[in-house]
Every structure is written in C-alpha cells, then in structure tokens.
Amino acid sequence: MISGRFLRLTGTSGLILLACLLAAAIYVPVANQFIDPGSPFHVNTASVVVFGKYLCFAMLALSIDLVWGYCGILSLGHGAFFALGGYAMGMHLMREIGPRGVYGNPILPDFMVFLNWESLPWFWYGFDMFWFAMVMVVLVPGLLAFVFGFLAFRSRVTGVYLSIITQAMAFALMLAFFRNEMGFGGNNGLTDFKDVLGFDLQADSTRIGLYLLSIAALAVMFLICRAIVLSRLGKVLIAVRDAESRTRFIGYRVEHYKLFVFTVSAMMAGVAGALYVPQVGIINPGEFAPANSIEAVIWVAVGGRGTLVGAVIGGIGVNLAKSYFTGALPEIWLFALGGLFVVVTLFMPKGILGLISHWRRRQPPPEPAAETGAPSSTAAEERA
Amino acid sequence: MNTLHKELTRTVLYLDGISVSFDGFKALNDLSFVVEPGEMRAIIGPNGAGKTTMMDVITGKTRPDVGSALFAGQHDLTKLDEADIAQLGIGRKFQRPTVFESHTVRDNIVLSLAGKRSVFDTLFARAREEEADRIDRVLDTIRLADRAGMMAADLSHGQKQWLEIGMLLAQDPSLLLVDEPVAGMTDAETVQTATLLKEIARDHSVVVVEHDMSFVQDLGVMVTVLHEGSVLAEGSLDHVSADERVIDVYLGR
Amino acid sequence: MARPLLLILQRIALVLVLATALIGGSAKAQSGPSVPDLVSRLAGADFNETERVVEALAASGDASVARLLEALGDGDLYYRRSDNAVFIATRGGEGYLLTDPLTGASAGEAGRREVAKVRVNNSLRRAVRAAIGTLTLRSPDPAIRIAAAQSVLKSGDPEAVEPLTEAIAAEQNDSVRAVMERARAAAILNSDASDAVKIDAVKTIAAKSSQDTRAILLAASNGASEALGSAISDAVRRVEGDLALWSAAQNVWYGLSLGSVLLLAAIGLAITFGVMGVINMAHGEMVMIGAYVTYVVQEIIRNHAPFLFDVSLLIALPLAFAIAGAVGMAIERGIIRFLYGRPLETLLATWGLSLILQQVVRSLFGPTNQEVGAPSWMSGAFELGGLTLTYGRVWIIVFALVVFAVLVLVLRHTSFGLQMRAVTQNRRMASSMGIRTNWTDALTFGLGSGIAGVAGVALSQIDNVSPNLGQSYIIDSFLVVVFGGVGNLWGTLVGALSLGVLNKFLEPYAGAVLGKILVLVFIILFIQKRPRGLFALKGRAVES
Structure with a gap:
C-alpha cells in the first residue's frame, strides 16, 4: 500500500492527480490499440498526440506555478525557456535526419544547404548525440535563467518590472530566432523530423511511447515540485512571496532563493519543450511569442496558483477548451480566453482548486496577501 | 587609539556622523548614537525626525552618504547587506507587522530560527529535537503557544506584532531594533508588550522606537530624542521631557 | 489610400503641365x-x-x-x-x-x-554632341536643364565645357546655375585645362559634399599633377568629413523620428503606469482604437465629403481622444479599480482585455490591414543641407512634442492635474480634503487612454492599421517608461528619444532586427543596473 511518507509527499489532491495520470497512461494506449475504431471508447492516434501536447503544456504550467505560485515571481518569459528546450530537441532531431533530407546532405540540415552554408555552425556540434542534446535541453534554459535571474534578482528587480523584462527577453529571443543568420532555420524553424533514437516519429508506437513518457515526466516533475515546496526551502519561498523584506531581515539571501527556483523552473520548462517538439513535429520562433508565455500564466491562474495540482488542471483544461472553441466557434475563442483572464483575476483569485476547497469548507478562504500597495505609497509611509 | 578601540568593541552599536539625504531632503543629519551591551534604549521624536531611516541605515537597507556605523565594534554596517547584518545578529521589527501570512505561527518561528541560511541547507533541512524546544520556548515567551498551528494571517493585529517579536527572538540576535511595537494595540496589549520587551531586554540589547509616551514611561529606560535627523537630547524620560528644546519640538514654538 | 493619392498626383501633374506650357510657349x-x-x-x-x-x-x-x-x-x-x-x-x-x-x-x-x-x-x-548638350541646357524647362547639367556632372565630358559656359552666362535660375557650374567644373577636371583652372574647379565641386562629389574628385585624382593631386585629396578629406557628419545627422533624424513614435506610444502609459502605477497591458489597444477612429473618419469623409480629406486627421484627433478615453474610463471603473494594489493581477486582467478588444475590432473590421491615407500636407519631402526630411515624419515629431507639452502643462497647471498628483501621492489625505478620489482615478486613467488614442491617429500614418497594431507597441512602450524612470514624464521623453536614436545608430552596423535585439538587451541590462530607470525618484517610488 501507499506509505504515509509518500502520501505526505503527494498530498491528497496530488495523489488523485497521479492516479488520474496512471489511468490515462493505461487507458489511452489500450483504447488506441485494442478498441475498435468504431467504438466511442476508441482514441485515435491524432488524439494521443494532442493529449501528449497538453501534458507538455501542463509541465510548463507546473514550472510557472513553482516560481509564481510559491515565490511570487510572475515570469512572462517561460514560453522562451520552453522554446529553448524545444529547439535543443529539434536540433537533435534535425541531425538525426542525416542524408534523408531533400538535399541529401549528410551533415547539414536542409535549411543550411538552402542558405548555401558550407559547414555546420559551432553551436550545432554535438547535437548528433542524443545524450548531449538532452543535457542541452536542461542546460540552455537553465543557464539563461541563471544569468538573467542573477542580474535581475541581485539588483532587486521585482513585481511587474520583472514581468516586463522577462517579456522583453522572450520578445528579443523571438526576434533573434526569426533571423536566418542565427542558424536555427529562421522563420520556418526546425521541422521534417524523421525519427528519434531509431524510432519512426510517425509510427503509432512511437507516438504512444512519447505520450507515456510525457505522463511519466509530468508525474516526476510534480513530485520534484512537491518535494521542493514541502522542504524548508519551500517555506522560505512562500516567505519571500508573502513578505520579501521580512525574509531578508531575518537573514535569508532572497536573491539566492529566487535564483534557485527560477533556474529549476526554467529547466523544467525546457524539458516540457523537448517533449513537445517530437510530438508536434515542428519548432519555430513563434513559440517564443510573449503572448504564449502570458497565456501559460493564465492556465496556472485558472487551475489555482500555488497548488501545483491546479497548474496541471489549468494547463490541460484550458487547452481542451481551446481545442473545442477554435474548432467549433473560432470567433469566440479570443473572447473566451480574454474573458477568462478577467474573470479569474476578478472573481476567482485562487482558481478552480480555490473554489473547490471553498465549497468543501463552506467558509471564505483567507484573502490573498496583498503584493503591494500600488496607488498608495508604502515606501513613503515606511520612511516617515 | 587603543583605548578608543576598546571603547568601540565594548559597544553593541556605534553610529558616528551619519548623514542621509533623499532628493535634497536631509533625513539624517550628522547623527551619532551609541548602544551598550545589554542596554534597552527608547527613541522618540516627531514625524520625519529620521527614526525609520536610522533603522534602515543600521540594517543595511539604506546606505549613508557619510558617517560610520559599527556593530560590536568591528563590523562595518555600511558595507554589508540586509542578510549579512541579520546573520551577524541584528534583528528588526517593522512599523507595520510583517509576518508570513500563509505560514503557521510555528513555521514563522521555524524560518526565523538561527541556523544555516543557504539554499541547499534549507532544501535538505530536517526538523531537529533541539529546534522544537527552542520554538516552544519562543512561543511561550510571546504567549502564542496555544496558537502554534494557526495561520499567521488569522492572528489579531497585536498577536502579529508579538509573532514578529518572537521571530526576532528566534533569530537570537544580540541587538533588536523594534519600530513602534504598540501601534494599534489595545491598552492591555500595550502593557503586555512592555512586559515582554523588558523580559527580552534581560539578555539582549534593544532599541525601541515609539511615539506612545506612556509606553516609554512603562519601559523606564534611557531615552534619545531625535529631531530633524540628529540627536536633540538624551537621558531619562523625565530629564528629556524637562528639556526646553524637546518641549519646543513637541509642542511647537 | 489609393484614391486620394491618385487625386493628389493628378493635381500635381496638372500644375506641372500648366507651368511647362507657359514657359514653353x-x-x-x-x-x-x-x-x-x-x-x-x-x-x-x-x-x-x-x-x-x-x-x-x-x-x-x-x-x-x-x-x-x-x-x-x-x-x-x-x-x-x-x-x-x-x-x-x-x-x-x-x-x-x-x-x-x-x-x-x-x-x-x-x-x-x-x-x-x-x-x-x-x-x-562632335557638333551633334555639343548641340544636344546645348539644346537640353537651354531647354525652357528648368528640370530638363538641371538633368542635362547633372548628366554632364556624372560623365564629366570635357566637350561640355563650352556649352556650359554659354549656358551659365544665359541662365537666370540660381539653383540651375549652381548645378551647371558644378557640371562645368567636373568637365574642366577631365579637360586639358591648366592646373590653376582645375584647382579652381576642385573648389567649386567640393563646395557641396555628396557621394557624387567624392567620386568625381577621386576619378580626377588619377594622373593628376602633384599640386592638383594634393588639392584634390584635401578636398576629398573635407568632403568625407562632411559626409560622415551628414550621415550621422541623418541617423539622428531617423532616431528622433523613431523616438517620437515611441514617445507617442509610451506617453499615455507614462500616466497610467508611471503616475498611477496601474499596469495596463491593453494600452496598445487604446492606440489601436485611435488608429481605427482615424480609419472610420476617413471612410466617412471619402464617401460623403471628399473635400474634407486634408483635415481628416484633425477631425479624428478629438474623436480618438474621446473614444479611447471613454473606453479607458470604462476599463478603470469596470475592472482595474477592483485590482488596485495587485499589480500582477492587473497585468493579467488587462492582457485578457487586450485580447477581447482585438477580437472586437477584428470582428467589426476584419483581420486585414485597413488603408488610412495621408493628407497632402503630410506627403512629400524636403532637403535640409545633406538631409532628406519627409513631411510625415516632421509632423509626427512635432505632434509628439506638442502632446507631451500639453500633458506637462495639464499636470502642472490645471486643478485636475493638481488633484491627480494629490491622489497618487496620498490617497487618504486627498480624499479627506474633499477630492473625489474615485472620480480622479477614472479621469486620470481616461486621460492616459485618450492620449494613447491620439497617438493612434498619428501612428495610423506610419503603421499598418490592423487589430494587431497595439501589440507591436506594448513592450516597447513599457520599456520606454521604465527606462526613463517611472513617474517621471521627462524621463519618458528622454527615454523615448534616446532609445530611438540608439536604435538607429545600431542599425547600420547590426541591421534592423539585430539592432532592435541589441536595444532590448541593453534595456534589460540597464534596468538591472538601475531598476528605477534614468530619472529615478528617490525615496518614494511605485514599488512592487
């Protein structure tokens, strides 16, 4: 049976989540392979891919919840970390194509041949090796987050200022990746992947494998996040969120904690991106778009920030809704999404999970701690 | 030189010639001020006298334009940041109570306990027996033992003030800076707070900034009057309240 | 855009035809x-x-x-x-x-x-060639005379010295004569005239600094005698120095032009974000609304009163201010006031709002770019020394500065400005002195939004009017405000102009996109060095 320690690690809602993931891990492949396509219980392969995609979004949401929900850092640049992880994976998949490209060049990807490049740029070296690409999936977003966070947190850029510059970072990266000269395929990005580790990416079995891998990755990430959040470090993170200067005045180096959680979270976003790319079969600079990052934030808000489980619910739920609306009522989707931003922030600051616990306890949840005193002047009062 | 050095090392806090200005406004003007070990000192002064700015300088939040600030005669406070200074042993209570609202009372104390503060230490930290004892003692001192499991957000205003003082105690600092601890408290709470502070002062140096004269009276300690960023008078409350200049400042000319 | 443009072109052509007919006759x-x-x-x-x-x-x-x-x-x-x-x-x-x-x-x-x-x-x-030269040099049309002189200037045909000398003597038009004299000098440099004459010619040519001048002089230095050679290389050096200056000046101009666009986009934000501390991600959509107001005004004018086309922008300005301002006030009353003190939630809610506003406009007007025409007084260009300035850009710079100045005056010298500052500095005190703080909040937000709408009128002249118009400005505007120093209008002015100039100076070396990226990286680093921006207010600040 499940031991008490494990239950403590997952929490009740976390346990339910993991059970659901396990169920999905068993049901979907079985329904895909063994249930008759005519049956309503059948899951076609396209849907498997879509579910796999949502799982990656859930991972991205999880990573955002870790920094925003627990440490109060509203990053509008996590889509960029996601995309960087995706590009690292995409670069490996490009190298895997080998001589099977349109131009048949054994080393150079097609777009480089097209641009008349003579040789592989140095930053493409090593990506032919799977392990190297996997290290880069984590390292590149992690390093960027580390450097960016080091500078930002050291100079105490906080709140909306941090949000704005993370957004500017994503924007700058998007512009950069749009350039052909950058060596990442410019506008078109990286695509036409053939296989990974010898498995054909178009094959049902590979798709189901990637889907299962995404479930496993999501579960592991969830447990890592829980472990961090439950540790004393997690308590410090919440302390930073609630009262940053108090935390500092009892001797914690707030910037180190922020840097740690920001970097870990960026790495998780990178892994999510790396799992996303082989499933959708393309990565392009559009993934860096600031709108993507901010949309991912709303998944977390919808599910309930600072709960981890809520982030997963939001990441999957909002995207299910998006698929439905963009298919059935494309005009309505942006109204719905925009309305979601407004409604969630105005009426359900704790998200779906907050509502559920509210109903269950039948008592008002404690007010969220005010993050600042905007139009009134706290600083002036403190100094007087 | 030698005697001066001895003089300095004997002090807990030594401020000399500190000036700070904001956009031309002199918040502190050649302020000099000494706290001896084990001493409790009350600081009074009208609004804008520079009380909070002084605390900011001592805790590393604000850098002085000129002047020196030494802790225990050897640590230059003007070169250290808030976390360094807190780890050296200076605790600060804000004017408005700031506690970690989404943590339990107990966790608030746990986080404040003296100990290693690095990221990885906290990541792998385990609750220890001796910690539990210390936490219980602190909770007793601040009279919140029966509320240990409550969310800090659900405490009353006065209880939050005490919790914050408790957090300072858990830090085990050699100097406590307490900014207006009884602001917004009921009379009963005010009296209890005075008792609490006197208890604490038995084995800590304490600097209390306060407006409430009866509270200062209750404390019965040496008083420093600040005005326009520098020391106007120093002595017992009776002594300073007899001072002509202090009366001018408080009652208007 | 096509119809009015055609109209203007026709008008211009008519004037030209009349003029040539008169002279030709x-x-x-x-x-x-x-x-x-x-x-x-x-x-x-x-x-x-x-x-x-x-x-x-x-x-x-x-x-x-x-x-x-x-x-x-x-x-x-x-x-x-x-x-x-x-x-x-x-x-x-x-x-x-x-x-x-x-x-x-x-x-x-x-x-x-x-x-x-x-x-x-x-x-x-030879006679035919000279005749052609004379013919065009004597043409009754000054444009043809200039073209003839310029072709000599390029070819440096020594045969042209004679006809040019005669043409110069007969020429009445000063600007045509100036070109002819340069052409003659260029021809002399290729002829077998004496060094003294040629050195004089070098002076004539070098009087105007341009790439052509440099090329002519360099060509003439081949096989020149020592005296002439040194005169030429002196002249070339001077010309090159001038050229560098002019190109720098042109860059500054482009930079100011870009800066004025940034200023327009950011100036409303300097109120809502800088002064009120409200982070409004739908700010760009206020700009977009202003641009669409311009479009609608022009459509109506085209269909019902074409003679008003030249004043269409002047009609659009107050309308854009009123409509964007009203939308802004509605947003403040409807959403933002519930989120004061929660900037991150404000950010998310207003972002959602921006999506809704975009979709509304998309549903009403379609997703494609709409054509907004330029009135005649905004088209064309003129030369100033070595600079080419387009009227459109000049007007936008002037307009941005006027909007800025009006705003500064409103804030400083009207009772509304006083109340607004009072409320943002100490809400409780202001309220107890009888200021209706809610009303002031709404008006302030409306003012910021209205200014964004006015900016949209100007930006409709240089950017595509589409539902996405606002999004392309939102990041830039925030960076400008933060870079300049939150809460400081002058900081926004200096921030916008200096970022514009910086961008344009980087472009020749890095290209447009990389230049933009470098500016973004610069701002990100700058904000980390000075989180409060260029002109930080010390002590009190909008802290988050």
Missing part, C-alpha cells in the same frame, strides 16, 4: 525658322549643310529635336528617296522600321533601297 515665340523646315533640309545635305542645320536646331531650344540629334550622332537618321522625308530608321523585317524623328511615332516600313543615310563624320558627331 514663351520660348517658342522667339524661334526663327520652324523646326520641321530645318529637318527637311537634312535630306541629302553635305557635311557643312548638316552642321549648319544642327546648329540651327540647337539654337531653336526645342527639346523635341533631341531624339533626332541623338539618332544623327548614332548614324540612325535616314531620308526617304521618294519624298526627302527624314526618319529615324532601325533595321527590322525586310528593311527598316521608320519612326518620325520629332514625335517618335511609328511611320511604317521601308525597303533597304528606298532610304538613304544622312551621312556624318567625326567633326559632325
């Missing part, structure tokens, strides 16, 4: 024997007779003979044996294709035997 009145008579004399003429005809044609000053003279020089001029009619003939089909030498109209074909060439020798060819 007066010039023709003075001429001696008619041009067709002269032309007919070419049939079967000997060399001397041909030369006399050429000179007479040149003296006629009729530009239409240029084609004929060119054909003569090239040996393409023929006459028909049967009737002595003169044609320009080119080989084609069985024999020759004929065109009328004066009108250029096709005149049928002729067999190889039916026509004979008007014969030319070398001295005649």
Whole structure:
C-alpha cells in the first residue's frame, strides 16, 4: 500500500492527480490499440498526440506555478525557456535526419544547404548525440535563467518590472530566432523530423511511447515540485512571496532563493519543450511569442496558483477548451480566453482548486496577501 | 587609539556622523548614537525626525552618504547587506507587522530560527529535537503557544506584532531594533508588550522606537530624542521631557 | 489610400503641365525658322549643310529635336528617296522600321533601297554632341536643364565645357546655375585645362559634399599633377568629413523620428503606469482604437465629403481622444479599480482585455490591414543641407512634442492635474480634503487612454492599421517608461528619444532586427543596473 511518507509527499489532491495520470497512461494506449475504431471508447492516434501536447503544456504550467505560485515571481518569459528546450530537441532531431533530407546532405540540415552554408555552425556540434542534446535541453534554459535571474534578482528587480523584462527577453529571443543568420532555420524553424533514437516519429508506437513518457515526466516533475515546496526551502519561498523584506531581515539571501527556483523552473520548462517538439513535429520562433508565455500564466491562474495540482488542471483544461472553441466557434475563442483572464483575476483569485476547497469548507478562504500597495505609497509611509 | 578601540568593541552599536539625504531632503543629519551591551534604549521624536531611516541605515537597507556605523565594534554596517547584518545578529521589527501570512505561527518561528541560511541547507533541512524546544520556548515567551498551528494571517493585529517579536527572538540576535511595537494595540496589549520587551531586554540589547509616551514611561529606560535627523537630547524620560528644546519640538514654538 | 493619392498626383501633374506650357510657349515665340523646315533640309545635305542645320536646331531650344540629334550622332537618321522625308530608321523585317524623328511615332516600313543615310563624320558627331548638350541646357524647362547639367556632372565630358559656359552666362535660375557650374567644373577636371583652372574647379565641386562629389574628385585624382593631386585629396578629406557628419545627422533624424513614435506610444502609459502605477497591458489597444477612429473618419469623409480629406486627421484627433478615453474610463471603473494594489493581477486582467478588444475590432473590421491615407500636407519631402526630411515624419515629431507639452502643462497647471498628483501621492489625505478620489482615478486613467488614442491617429500614418497594431507597441512602450524612470514624464521623453536614436545608430552596423535585439538587451541590462530607470525618484517610488 501507499506509505504515509509518500502520501505526505503527494498530498491528497496530488495523489488523485497521479492516479488520474496512471489511468490515462493505461487507458489511452489500450483504447488506441485494442478498441475498435468504431467504438466511442476508441482514441485515435491524432488524439494521443494532442493529449501528449497538453501534458507538455501542463509541465510548463507546473514550472510557472513553482516560481509564481510559491515565490511570487510572475515570469512572462517561460514560453522562451520552453522554446529553448524545444529547439535543443529539434536540433537533435534535425541531425538525426542525416542524408534523408531533400538535399541529401549528410551533415547539414536542409535549411543550411538552402542558405548555401558550407559547414555546420559551432553551436550545432554535438547535437548528433542524443545524450548531449538532452543535457542541452536542461542546460540552455537553465543557464539563461541563471544569468538573467542573477542580474535581475541581485539588483532587486521585482513585481511587474520583472514581468516586463522577462517579456522583453522572450520578445528579443523571438526576434533573434526569426533571423536566418542565427542558424536555427529562421522563420520556418526546425521541422521534417524523421525519427528519434531509431524510432519512426510517425509510427503509432512511437507516438504512444512519447505520450507515456510525457505522463511519466509530468508525474516526476510534480513530485520534484512537491518535494521542493514541502522542504524548508519551500517555506522560505512562500516567505519571500508573502513578505520579501521580512525574509531578508531575518537573514535569508532572497536573491539566492529566487535564483534557485527560477533556474529549476526554467529547466523544467525546457524539458516540457523537448517533449513537445517530437510530438508536434515542428519548432519555430513563434513559440517564443510573449503572448504564449502570458497565456501559460493564465492556465496556472485558472487551475489555482500555488497548488501545483491546479497548474496541471489549468494547463490541460484550458487547452481542451481551446481545442473545442477554435474548432467549433473560432470567433469566440479570443473572447473566451480574454474573458477568462478577467474573470479569474476578478472573481476567482485562487482558481478552480480555490473554489473547490471553498465549497468543501463552506467558509471564505483567507484573502490573498496583498503584493503591494500600488496607488498608495508604502515606501513613503515606511520612511516617515 | 587603543583605548578608543576598546571603547568601540565594548559597544553593541556605534553610529558616528551619519548623514542621509533623499532628493535634497536631509533625513539624517550628522547623527551619532551609541548602544551598550545589554542596554534597552527608547527613541522618540516627531514625524520625519529620521527614526525609520536610522533603522534602515543600521540594517543595511539604506546606505549613508557619510558617517560610520559599527556593530560590536568591528563590523562595518555600511558595507554589508540586509542578510549579512541579520546573520551577524541584528534583528528588526517593522512599523507595520510583517509576518508570513500563509505560514503557521510555528513555521514563522521555524524560518526565523538561527541556523544555516543557504539554499541547499534549507532544501535538505530536517526538523531537529533541539529546534522544537527552542520554538516552544519562543512561543511561550510571546504567549502564542496555544496558537502554534494557526495561520499567521488569522492572528489579531497585536498577536502579529508579538509573532514578529518572537521571530526576532528566534533569530537570537544580540541587538533588536523594534519600530513602534504598540501601534494599534489595545491598552492591555500595550502593557503586555512592555512586559515582554523588558523580559527580552534581560539578555539582549534593544532599541525601541515609539511615539506612545506612556509606553516609554512603562519601559523606564534611557531615552534619545531625535529631531530633524540628529540627536536633540538624551537621558531619562523625565530629564528629556524637562528639556526646553524637546518641549519646543513637541509642542511647537 | 489609393484614391486620394491618385487625386493628389493628378493635381500635381496638372500644375506641372500648366507651368511647362507657359514657359514653353514663351520660348517658342522667339524661334526663327520652324523646326520641321530645318529637318527637311537634312535630306541629302553635305557635311557643312548638316552642321549648319544642327546648329540651327540647337539654337531653336526645342527639346523635341533631341531624339533626332541623338539618332544623327548614332548614324540612325535616314531620308526617304521618294519624298526627302527624314526618319529615324532601325533595321527590322525586310528593311527598316521608320519612326518620325520629332514625335517618335511609328511611320511604317521601308525597303533597304528606298532610304538613304544622312551621312556624318567625326567633326559632325562632335557638333551633334555639343548641340544636344546645348539644346537640353537651354531647354525652357528648368528640370530638363538641371538633368542635362547633372548628366554632364556624372560623365564629366570635357566637350561640355563650352556649352556650359554659354549656358551659365544665359541662365537666370540660381539653383540651375549652381548645378551647371558644378557640371562645368567636373568637365574642366577631365579637360586639358591648366592646373590653376582645375584647382579652381576642385573648389567649386567640393563646395557641396555628396557621394557624387567624392567620386568625381577621386576619378580626377588619377594622373593628376602633384599640386592638383594634393588639392584634390584635401578636398576629398573635407568632403568625407562632411559626409560622415551628414550621415550621422541623418541617423539622428531617423532616431528622433523613431523616438517620437515611441514617445507617442509610451506617453499615455507614462500616466497610467508611471503616475498611477496601474499596469495596463491593453494600452496598445487604446492606440489601436485611435488608429481605427482615424480609419472610420476617413471612410466617412471619402464617401460623403471628399473635400474634407486634408483635415481628416484633425477631425479624428478629438474623436480618438474621446473614444479611447471613454473606453479607458470604462476599463478603470469596470475592472482595474477592483485590482488596485495587485499589480500582477492587473497585468493579467488587462492582457485578457487586450485580447477581447482585438477580437472586437477584428470582428467589426476584419483581420486585414485597413488603408488610412495621408493628407497632402503630410506627403512629400524636403532637403535640409545633406538631409532628406519627409513631411510625415516632421509632423509626427512635432505632434509628439506638442502632446507631451500639453500633458506637462495639464499636470502642472490645471486643478485636475493638481488633484491627480494629490491622489497618487496620498490617497487618504486627498480624499479627506474633499477630492473625489474615485472620480480622479477614472479621469486620470481616461486621460492616459485618450492620449494613447491620439497617438493612434498619428501612428495610423506610419503603421499598418490592423487589430494587431497595439501589440507591436506594448513592450516597447513599457520599456520606454521604465527606462526613463517611472513617474517621471521627462524621463519618458528622454527615454523615448534616446532609445530611438540608439536604435538607429545600431542599425547600420547590426541591421534592423539585430539592432532592435541589441536595444532590448541593453534595456534589460540597464534596468538591472538601475531598476528605477534614468530619472529615478528617490525615496518614494511605485514599488512592487
């Protein structure tokens, strides 16, 4: 049976989540392979891919919840970390194509041949090796987050200022990746992947494998996040969120904690991106778009920030809704999404999970701690 | 030189010639001020006298334009940041109570306990027996033992003030800076707070900034009057309240 | 855009036609024997007779003979044996294709035997060339005279010295004469004139600094004597120095132009974010609303009152201010006031709002770019020294500065400005002094949004009017406000202009996109160095 320690690690809602993931891990492949396509219980392969995609979004949401929900850092640049992880994976998949490209060049990807490049740029070296690409999936977003966070947190850029510059970072990266000269395929990005580790990416079995891998990755990430959040470090993170200067005045180096959680979270976003790319079969600079990052934030808000489980619910739920609306009522989707931003922030600051616990306890949840005193002047009062 | 050095090392806090200005406004003007070990000192002064700015300088939040600030005669406070200074042993209570609202009372104390503060230490930290004892003692001192499991957000205003003082105690600092601890408290709470502070002062140096004269009276300690960023008078409350200049400042000319 | 533009072009063309007709008419009145008579004399003429005809044609000053003279020089001029009619003939089909030498109209074909060439020798060819030069240099149309002089300036044909000297003596128009003098100097440099004359010519040429000047001088330095060579290299150095200065000045201009766009986009934000501390991600959509108001106003004018087109922007300005301002106030009352003190939630809610506003506009007007025309007083360009300035850009800079100045005055010298500052500095105190703080909040937000709308009117002139218009400005605007220093209008001004100039100075080295990226990286690093921006307010600040 499940031991008490494990239950403590997952929490009740976390346990339910993991059970659901396990169920999905068993049901979907079985329904895909063994249930008759005519049956309503059948899951076609396209849907498997879509579910796999949502799982990656859930991972991205999880990573955002870790920094925003627990440490109060509203990053509008996590889509960029996601995309960087995706590009690292995409670069490996490009190298895997080998001589099977349109131009048949054994080393150079097609777009480089097209641009008349003579040789592989140095930053493409090593990506032919799977392990190297996997290290880069984590390292590149992690390093960027580390450097960016080091500078930002050291100079105490906080709140909306941090949000704005993370957004500017994503924007700058998007512009950069749009350039052909950058060596990442410019506008078109990286695509036409053939296989990974010898498995054909178009094959049902590979798709189901990637889907299962995404479930496993999501579960592991969830447990890592829980472990961090439950540790004393997690308590410090919440302390930073609630009262940053108090935390500092009892001797914690707030910037180190922020840097740690920001970097870990960026790495998780990178892994999510790396799992996303082989499933959708393309990565392009559009993934860096600031709108993507901010949309991912709303998944977390919808599910309930600072709960981890809520982030997963939001990441999957909002995207299910998006698929439905963009298919059935494309005009309505942006109204719905925009309305979601407004409604969630105005009426359900704790998200779906907050509502559920509210109903269950039948008592008002404690007010969220005010993050600042905007139009009134706290600083002036403190100094007087 | 030698005697001066001895003089300095004997002090807990030594401020000399500190000036700070904001956009031309002199918040502190050649302020000099000494706290001896084990001493409790009350600081009074009208609004804008520079009380909070002084605390900011001592805790590393604000850098002085000129002047020196030494802790225990050897640590230059003007070169250290808030976390360094807190780890050296200076605790600060804000004017408005700031506690970690989404943590339990107990966790608030746990986080404040003296100990290693690095990221990885906290990541792998385990609750220890001796910690539990210390936490219980602190909770007793601040009279919140029966509320240990409550969310800090659900405490009353006065209880939050005490919790914050408790957090300072858990830090085990050699100097406590307490900014207006009884602001917004009921009379009963005010009296209890005075008792609490006197208890604490038995084995800590304490600097209390306060407006409430009866509270200062209750404390019965040496008083420093600040005005326009520098020391106007120093002595017992009776002594300073007899001072002509202090009366001018408080009652208007 | 196409219709008004066409209208303007037609108008311009009409004016030109009238002007040339007047000048041409007066010039023709003075001429001696008619041009067709002269032309007919070419049939079967000997060399001397041909030369006399050429000179007479040149003296006629009729530009239409240029084609004929060119054909003569090239040996393409023929006459028909049967009737002595003169044609320009080119080989084609069985024999020759004929065109009328004066009108250029096709005149049928002729067999190889039916026509004979008007014969030319070398001295005649020289005369023809000189005649062409004289002809165009004497043209009644100043534009043609300038073009003729400029072609000499480029070719540096030494044969042109004579005709140019004569043309200069006869020239009445100062600006045409200046070009002619430069052309003559260029011709002299290629002739066998003495060094002293040539050094004078170098001075004349170097008086105006341009790439052409530099090229002419460098070409002339080949095989020049020592004295001339050093004079030329001095001149080249001076010209190059000037050119560098002008190109820097042009960059500054482009930079200020970009900066004024940034300023327009950011200035409303300096109120809502800078002064109130409200982070409004739908700010860009207020700009977009302003642009669409302009579009609608122009549509109505086009359909109902085309004569008002030139003032369409002036009509759009107050409307854009009112509509964007009203939308802003509605947003403040409806959403933002519930989120005061929670900037991150405000950010998310207003982002959602921006999506809704975009979709509303998309549903109403469609997703494609709408055409917004430029009134006549905003099109065209003029030269200032070595700079080319377009009227559109000049107006936008002026407009941005005017909006800024008005805003500063409103904030500083009106009671509304006073109340607004009072509320943002100490809400409770302001409220207890009888200021209706809620109302002030709404008005302040409306003011910021209205200014964004006004900016949209201006930006409709240089950007695509589409539902995405606002999004392209939102990041830039926030960076400008933060870079300049939150809560400081002057910081926004300096921030916008200096970022604009920085961007344009980077572009020549890094390219447009990389330049933009570098600016973004610069701002990100700058904010980390000085989180409060260029002109930080010390002490009190909007802290998050």
